[in-house]
Structures are given as structure tokens and as C-alpha cells.
Amino acid sequence: GQQLNQSPQSMFIQEGEDVSMNCTSSSIFNTWLWYKQDPGEGPVLLIALYKAGELTSNGRLTAQFGITRKDSFLNISASIPSDVGIYFCGSDSWGKLQFGAGTQVVVTP
Amino acid sequence: GAVVSQHPSWVICKSGTSVKIECRSLDFQATTMFWYRQFPKQSLMLMATSNEGSKATYEQGVEKDKFLINHASLTLSTLTVTSAHPEDSSFYICSARDLDGSSYNEKFFGPGTRLTVL
Numbered sequence: 717g718q719q720l721n722q723s724p725q726s727m728f729i730q731e732g733e734d735v736s737m738n739c740t741s742s743s744i745f746n747t748w749l750w751y752k753q754d755p756g757e758g759p760v761l762l763i764a765l766y767k768a769g770e771l772t773s774n775g776r777l778t779a780q781f782g783i784t785r786k787d788s789f790l791n792i793s794a795s796i797p798s799d800v801g802i803y804f805c806g807s808d809s810w811g812k813l814q815f816g817a818g819t820q821v822v823v824t825p
Numbered sequence: 826g827a828v829v830s831q832h833p834s835w836v837i838c839k840s841g842t843s844v845k846i847e848c849r850s851l852d853f854q855a856t857t858m859f860w861y862r863q864f865p866k867q868s869l870m871l872m873a874t875s876n877e878g879s880k881a882t883y884e885q886g887v888e889k890d891k892f893l894i895n896h897a898s899l900t901l902s903t904l905t906v907t908s909a910h911p912e913d914s915s916f917y918i919c920s921a922r923d924l925d926g927s928s929y930n931e932k933f934f935g936p937g938t939r940l941t942v943l
Contacts, residue, residue, distance in 0.1 A: 749931065758829075758918045758934035759869070804868065813859065813920070813932050815868045 719743050722805050722816025729795055730824055737819040738789040739805035748781050748788035749806040749813070759804060763790070795823050827853045827923045831935035838909055839943055846904045846938045848919030854899040855921035859932065860892070863916040875902040909942045916940075 722739045729735055739748070747766055751759035763774050765781035765788060772779055778791045788807075792799055800823050805816040828851040838844050848858055856877045861869040873894050874882040881894035893905040902921075906913055916939055920932040 751934075756916075756937065756939070758831075758920075758937045761931055761933065764931050811857070812871055812874065814871075817868050 719809070720805055720807060720814055720816040722819055724819055725817065726820040726822070728822045728824065731795060731797060733795055735792040735795055735799070735821055736789060737803060737805075738787060739807075739816045740787040741807070742786065743809070744785045745807040745809065746785070747808040748779070749808070750777075750779050750788070750790045751804045751806060751815075753802045753804060753818075755801075762803075792821075795821075797823050797825065799823050827851075827921070827933040829919065829921050829933045829935040831917075831919055831938050833938060834936060835939040835941075837941045837943065840910055841908055843905055843907045844909055844940060846906070846917055846919075846940075848902045848904070848921070848935050850900045850921040850923075850933075853921070853923045855902075855923065856899060857922045858896060858902040859920045859922075860894060860902075860904050861918045861920070863918060863937075869918060872904075877902075906940065909940070911942045914940055914942045 719741050720739050749764050750762045753759045763772050763779040768785045769783050770781040776793045802818045802820050804818045806813050830849045832847045858875040860872045862872050863869045871884050872887045875894045875896040877896045883889045896902040916937050918937040920934045922932050
């Protein structure tokens with residue numbers, strides 16, 4: 717079963733606001749990956765993190781690999797309508813990618 | 826990033842028939858491909874790991890005789906849903922691991938295949 721606890725489950729925000737979501741686990745992971753999935757599409761990789769403490773940005777997205785290696789967060793700054801979708805955290809465990817339950821983001825104008 | 830394609834993008838079939846879904850890595854070689862199933866408003870659940878030239882490894886609870894996987898080449902894996910039933914209706918997504926350099930742990934996903942069994 718899933719070992720990644722992702723929160724919040726959903727977020728309703730206004731355009732221009734910042735968004736923050738996180739994933740935690742009781743296990744230590746060597747990799748944290750953040751994906752976005754649009755309806756009817758496969759997930760698209762946003763950010764990949766490989767080292768504890770690593771902070772990486774991709775445009776308006778910023779993600780960090782927690783020092784304990786048991787958590788990660790994703791921030792989206794100044795949200796825009798196209799940020800709508802489901803965001804998943806993922807981590808590689810023994811060669812298999814596990815996913816969190818997802819955070820649904822809804823951006824209203 | 827690397828490109829993974831799936832075919833078909835959607836399929837409707839009658840109960841009892843078999844459906845084959847293809848997953849291709851377009852610009853890289855993938856010795857390992859993964860098959861996921863996603864039900865509405867749920868996360869992706871790994872079904873099986875497909876290894877080129879060897880038998881697939883199935884996750885607990887996934888029937889290997891029902892979900893046949895063939896990884897015949899370094900760029901193609903197929904999933905065949907045999908004797909499909911309405912409860913098999915789902916979104917099936919594949920991913921492929923690019924073993925080139927720093928992207929070792931990154932898995933690139935296909936666009937998914939929507940299967941509807943009537």
C-alpha cells in the first residue's frame with residue numbers, strides 16, 4: 717500500500733495566491749518527485765529531488781527534499797488558471813515509484 | 826524530457842473480449858517499463874513492472890493471467906487485458922525508466938489509455 721501521506725487533499729485558491737502542499741512518510745527515501753496530472757492525461761514530471769535538504773525551482777514551482785529524508789514540499793507561487801490539476805508526490809522505493817494520494821488544485825479567477 | 830506514447834488513447838470493448846494496450850519509449854531505450862491503473866479521483870496504483878526480455882513482476886493482488894505483459898523490445902511493452910469485465914474499466918498508464926545518467930530515478934509517463942468495458 718501507499719506509504720506517502722500527501723496533504724492537503726484539495727485546495728481552492730484565487731489566482732495570484734501561493735499554493736503549498738507536502739508529503740510525509742514514515743520511511744526514508746532517496747528520491748522525491750513531484751508530478752502534475754491534467755484530466756485524462758498522464759502525469760508530467762515537475763521537479764526531481766535527489767539529496768536531503770535540496771531545494772529546487774522550476775519557474776514558479778519550488779520543491780524541497782526534507783533533511784530527514786521523510787518529507788518533501790511543493791510550493792507554487794502566484795498561481796494562474798493553468799495551474800489547475802492534480803499534483804502528486806512520488807518516491808522511488810526499491811525501483812518502484814510510489815505515489816501520494818494527490819492534491820487537487822482549483823484556481824479561480 | 827523523454828517521450829512515452831501509448832496506443833490507443835481510449836478503447837471501448839464488450840465484456841469478455843481482450844484488449845491490448847501499447848507503451849512505447851520514443852526517444853530512449855527503456856529496459857524497464859511500469860504499468861499503472863488509476864480509478865477516478867484516486868492515485869496511480871502500480872500493477873506490474875515490465876522488464877525487457879524477462880517475465881513481468883506483478884504487484885500483490887494483480888492477476889498475472891488476466892493482465893498479460895510483454896516487453897518484447899527496449900522501446901515497447903504491451904498490456905493485454907484478457908476477458909475484460911466492467912470492473913476492469915479504468916485509466917491505464919505506463920511509464921518508462923530512462924537509465925541514461927542523472928535521470929535514472931525519473932520515470933516518464935505515457936498519456937494514458939481510457940478503457941471502458943460494456
